[in-house]
Amino acid sequence: MTAMVEHRTDHRERERRRHAGLGHLDSLELLDVLMGLPPQVAVPLASIRRNDLNVLRRAPGGVVRFTGSSVTRLAVPVVTPVLAVVYAEQWRAGLERASEFAAYCPRMFVVRELPADTDGLLAEASWYGVGVAVGHGDAPTMVLEPEPLDDWQPTPAWWLFCERVHRHSSAG
Structure with missing residues (x-):
């Protein structure tokens, strides 16, 4: 079973990181602290908890900028996932695997043919908000559109997922 994640790239952030020598962020603890800071806004050091400051001080170069009295978050996600597509041989496996992406972006799966x-089965996929397409190759036929994530909010785990998508997309 294979999966791909379609995404938008923040080219400015990608280039900023490249120039800073900053790769992928893989610390959930760091991402959690970063999400508590607004991007590109100087935050007074006195307003940040000691443990969070320690995490920020250990961050790789290019993630934050410190002055004598403030810290500014520079890093933002390089990619934003917009759709996870799972290619499956069997319906149930496709539905289950596509559901693993529910916290991160809309999702769907592609199977070669519809079961009996x-x-x-379409009602079940619809219940879970998972889209379904049928066929093989680059142009399967959409049978059920994936539901958008209207009430979705970013989390540190989502940002970590973005970093992993970025790592995989830049490796190929």
Whole structure:
């Protein structure tokens, strides 16, 4: 079973990181602290908890900028996932694997053909908000559109997922 994540790239952030020699951020603890800071806004050091300051001081160069009295978050996610697509041989496996992306972005799966109980299975996929396409190759036929994540809010785990997508997309 394979999966791909379609995403938008923040080219400015990608270039900023490249020039700073900053790769991928893989510390959930750091991302959690960063999410508590607004990007590109100087935050007084006195307003940040001691433990969080320690985490920020250990951050790689290019993540934050310190002055004598403030810290500014420079890093933002390089990519924003917009759709996870799972390619599966079997319906159930596709639905389960696509559901793993529920906290990060809309998701769907592609199977070669529809099984016998199409109505019931499409109703289940719809219940979970998972889109379905049928076929093989680059142009499968959409049978059920994936639901958008209207009430979604970014989390540190989401940012970590973004970093992993960025790592995989820049490796190829």
